[in-house]
Amino acid sequence: MTILLKNILVVEDDATLRTVIEDKLTKSGYTVELAVDGKDAMDKLHAELHPDLILLDVIMPRKNGMEVLEEMHSDINLSAIPVIMLSNSGQTADKDRAKELGAKDFLMKETTDMEEILEKVQALIGGGMPMSKQDGGVPSKSRFTIDLNETVPAQNADAKKGQRLLTVEDDQFLRKLFVQKFTTAGFTVKDAEDAKEAFSILENWKPEIILLDLILPDISGFEILATLKKDERLKNIPIIILSNLGQKQDIDRAMSLGAEGFMVKASFTLEEITEHVQKVLAAHATS
Incomplete structure (x- = not known):
């Protein structure tokens, strides 16, 4: 008997978040289509x-x-498709407008995790399957496997336990994922959404490694990097750039300013980012 899996369209412009959501839904028994923005989504919907x-x-x-939502609401062929909104904006006007246009739910990225998203999806359309029933109880391994609850191997736990990490990332949902992942991996984690908050943390706390986004709301990651590398107390902290930017000039600029590495978000899973952080810390410990 052929089982038709429920299909979900994920419309999200952040490549890393798309990957996280796609992985969770796929492993939970859904098929997933991706759109990078609203225009891409509407093109796909109009293409049947x-x-x-x-x-x-x-x-x-x-x-x-x-x-x-407005375009779907006015299209008889699309208006019945259930929509869950995911946003960094919690404005009452946005929520009310989304409800008027037919959205079934409005979730704040800052306060929502993937389990809650999955629960909302299952409540609306059913389908999917619990993790224990997938592949005989063993989650499938793929390029985009992300397990926020994966434990640190016993032989490496002591080396990483309590190591201090600062993540500077303005996307609240992504920042929350980083904090959860690295805390689970045994790190002591602090997070900042912009340069002002990062510098405030660094006044009284010295991390052993920093994950730094480049596009931030106040000053750029490049400016933060340059400032830290001129600070006698902080200049030796390895800094890994984690950004959606991936042009050669961006990579060259970051490396010339003293970055330890440059990772394009869309090219790496959370597990791979964690492993790279651990390798950098191990290299610095023996140098």
């Missing part, structure tokens, strides 16, 4: 993609989530 549900970001380039 008819998902069982849409997870829709609000703030996106070209066409935002509200504009997508």
Whole structure:
């Protein structure tokens, strides 16, 4: 007997978040289509993609989530598709407008985790399967396998226990994932959403490694990197750039300013980022 899996369209402009959401839904028994922004989503929907549900970001380039909802609401072929909004904005006006346009739920990225998203999806369209029933109880391994609860191997636990990590990332949902992942891996983690908060933390706390985004709301990651490398107390802390930027000039600039490494978010899983951090710390411990 052929089982038709429920299909979900994920509309999210952040590549790392798309990967995290896609992985969770796929491992939970759904098929997933991806769109990088609202225009991409509407092009797919008009090309006869008819998902069982849409997870829709609000703030996106070209066409935002509200504009997508408005267009779907006025289209008899699309208006019945259930939509869950995912946003960094918690404005009452946004929530009310989304509800008027037919959204089934409005989730704040800052306070929502993947388990809650999955529960909302299952409540609306059913389908999926518990982790214990997938592949005989063993989660499948793929390029995008992300397990936030994976424990640190016993032989490495003592070396990493309590090592201090600062992550500077303005996306609240992604920052929360980093904190959860590295805390689970045995690190002591502090997080900042911008340069002001990062420098405030660094006044009284010295991390052993820093994960630094480049595009931030106040000053850029490049400026933070340059400032830290001129500070006698902090200049030897390894800094890994973790960004959506990936142009050669961006990589060259970061490395010339003293970055330890440069990782493009869309190219690495959380597990791979964690492993790289551990390798950098191990190298510095023996140098």
